[in-house]
Amino acid sequence: MTIISQGEELILDKERALFLPKHQLLAISDLHLGKSAHFRQAGLQVPATIAQTDLQRLSWLIKQYQPETLLINGDMFHHGLNTDIEEFSIWRKQYQELNFLLVKGNHDRLSNANYAEMGIEIHEPSFCLGPFCFIHDALQCTEDELYPISGHIHPGVTIVGKAKQRLKFPCFYFGKEYAVLPAFSLFTGLYNIYPKTSERIFAVTPKSVLEV
Template sequence: MTCGVEFFFKNQTLLLLPQKAILWKEQKTLILADVHLGKTAHFRKAGIAIPPQLAAKDLEVLSDLIDEHQPETLIFLGDLFHSDKNSDWHEFALWRKKYAKRSMILIKGNHDIIQEENFLNLDIAVEEEMLIEPFRLVHHPLKSEE
């Protein structure tokens, strides 16, 4: 069982989780930022020794969060993948099929350079930002006038 800190804000219940995730209870939504999948293959391709098991570990953490909290929706607040499509993409596609009944949304971040159609083919919606009252979900900080 994951420990977390329950936080109430604007009549919404948010469970702040140690895996750098937020469970928005009323929306049955798991929110994650800066997951950076594919970083192991990216760094290994550049000659940096990274154990290949790290990629599987990242997906295992996501699976554990889903299995424990049973969200209907996952929202990735940018940087789902670290760089361009690489060998870790195939593992991610298989993982996505395991959770095909869950809605997934990517709010684009600065590292999200993979063609949008690749995400759409996996039934992952791609947005610049989202407004789900009372929150505005973005990857980058807003300018003061926004």
């Protein structure tokens, strides 16, 4: 779905990503690579294919939009170094010409040397572009003249069907004060958003993005 925000065109993709055509920038939030491996290390039976699936989806987005820059808006890595992050490091080598930017989130705890080794440029606490301020937690934004685009809360929305069945989907949230991107990783929970007047909610369904 294509929308206009702050006078600029934005594309909301059903793979839980945001593309800014004017800036050739693809943005995602809450990738949480390493989360499944971290849980497996703790003895929980979590499939090893979760990180692979998320990276395949990201490859599809890069092929689809051909961005100059990929921005991860916080929580790129869930914890410390593990096998999932080693897999990302190998995957990253396919995209030597693509700029990788990370706005640090609360789970991003690797050393600057680790990020540099993987070709990731760090921005903390935010990365500002045009009228937007990309920051992991919108409540921490101090750029008063810019519109924050955040992540962090893993927003979701509940839709009631004709048979009164309740379906919960990830969503994009665009309010008066700030926007929130859906969590990119499929291995995350959802925080339910209840839209108010003047707020726009876009549900991410398996087939499309729908305004609700």
